Amino acid sequence: xxxxxxxxxxxxxxxxxxxxxxxxxxxxxxxxxxxxxxxxxxxxxxxxxxxxxxxxxxxxxxxxxxxxxxxxxxxxxxxxxxxxxxxxxxxxxxxxxxxxxxxxxxxxxxxxxxx
Amino acid sequence: xxxxxxxxxxxxxxxxxxxxxxxxxxxxxxxxxxxxxxxxxxxxxxxxxxxxxxxxxxxxxxxxxxxxxxxxxxxxxxxxxxxxxxxxxxxxxxxxxxxxxxxxxxxxx
Numbered sequence: 001x002x003x004x005x006x007x008x009x010x011x012x013x014x015x016x017x018x019x020x021x022x023x024x025x026x027x028x029x030x031x032x033x034x035x036x037x038x039x040x041x042x043x044x045x046x047x048x049x050x051x052x053x054x055x056x057x058x059x060x061x062x063x064x065x066x067x068x069x070x071x072x073x074x075x076x077x078x079x080x081x082x083x084x085x086x087x088x089x090x091x092x093x094x095x096x097x098x099x100x101x102x103x104x105x106x107x108x109x110x111x112x113x114x115x
Numbered sequence: 116x117x118x119x120x121x122x123x124x125x126x127x128x129x130x131x132x133x134x135x136x137x138x139x140x141x142x143x144x145x146x147x148x149x150x151x152x153x154x155x156x157x158x159x160x161x162x163x164x165x166x167x168x169x170x171x172x173x174x175x176x177x178x179x180x181x182x183x184x185x186x187x188x189x190x191x192x193x194x195x196x197x198x199x200x201x202x203x204x205x206x207x208x209x210x211x212x213x214x215x216x217x218x219x220x221x222x223x224x
Contacts, residue, residue, distance in 0.1 A: 006158075032210065041123075043203060043214040044159070093158050095212075103149065104212060106158040 002028050004096050006107035013084055014115055021079045021110045023094030029074035030096035034104060035067070038091040050077055084114045118142050121204055121215030130224045134191040138204035138215045141185065145206040145213075148180050150189045153201045153217065162202075163189065194222045 003026040013019050023033060032051050036044040048064075050056035050071035058064045066088075068080040077096075081088055091111050095104035121138045128134055136150075147166045151159035163178035165171045171178045179188040187206075191198055199222050204215040 004158075034212070043121075043216045046211060046213075049210055091156070100210065103147075103161055103164050106151075106160070108158045109156070111156065 002026075002096070002098075002105040004030075004094065004105045004107040006094055006110050008110060009108065010111045010113075012113045012115065015085050016083055019081045019084055019112060021081075021092055021094075021112075023077045023079070023096065023107055025075050025096040025105070028096075028098050030077075030098060031074065032097050032100075033071055033077040034095045034097075035069060035077075035079050036093045036095065038093060038109075044093060047079075081112065084112070086114045088112065089114045116141055118213050119204065119206055119215045122218055123216050125219035125221055127221045127223060128194055130194060130196060130222055132194050132222075134189075134194050134198070134220060134222075136189040136191075136202050136204070136218050136220070138187050138206075139185055140187075140206055142206075142208065142213075143182075143185070144208040147207040148178070148187050149205045149207070149212075150176075150178055150187075151203040151205060151214075153203055155201075159203055191220075194220075196222045196224045198222050 005024045007022045035047045038044045047062045048056045048058045056069035071077040093109040095106045097104045119140045150163040153159045168182045175192045177190040201217040203217045
């Protein structure tokens with residue numbers, strides 16, 4: 001199956017700093033990438049959808065100025081959590097798909113802890 | 116009312132048992148139905164993907180979709196301790212994937 005990687009797998013940072021998470025599709029070109037957030041013992045919640053070369057579409061309640069998404073190429077999307085606070089601590093998971101009729105392939109996730 | 120309802124469990128079964136996991140949904144616009152397996156602190160892994168009512172089998176796994184009742188199921192035969200994980204149902208319409216809460220499954224050896 002298709003492989004999606006994320007980096008870093010785990011990050012701990014101080015409150016007020018910004019953190020960048022990378023999502024890469026390793027063996028296919030991802031026209032669409034998705035970013036999810038998962039709090040402990042809860043399911044995945046879609047944060048935003050991004051298509052290569054265009055602005056991301058954010059879900060209701062997700063602050064686009066706080067969670068900056070860049071999808072500059074067909075194999076890379078980045079999520080930057082700006083001025084992170086403890087309540088932003090969560091498991092962030094990306095997924096990618098090649099065509100609209102394909103399923104989404106998920107990355108291994110990034111655990112963010114903000115102190 | 117949530118769009119997708121899933122019993123969070125935990126569900127504990129002995130090795131070799133048949134496991135039945137279920138989800139109900141309210142949005143008739145959902146077109147695609149999936150089951151994912153998620154191990155602790157890992158990303159979801161796709162198990163089954165269907166788009167029509169009926170059964171789909173893959174090894175020890177069978178996915179069942181009943182669009183008239185808005186109900187989907189995943190059956191696991193001959194369950195193994197390695198099947199212990201959280202199982203997430205997911206449904207898609209347009210470009211949006213909506214997940215259930217996930218059911219924690221524990222298979223005891």
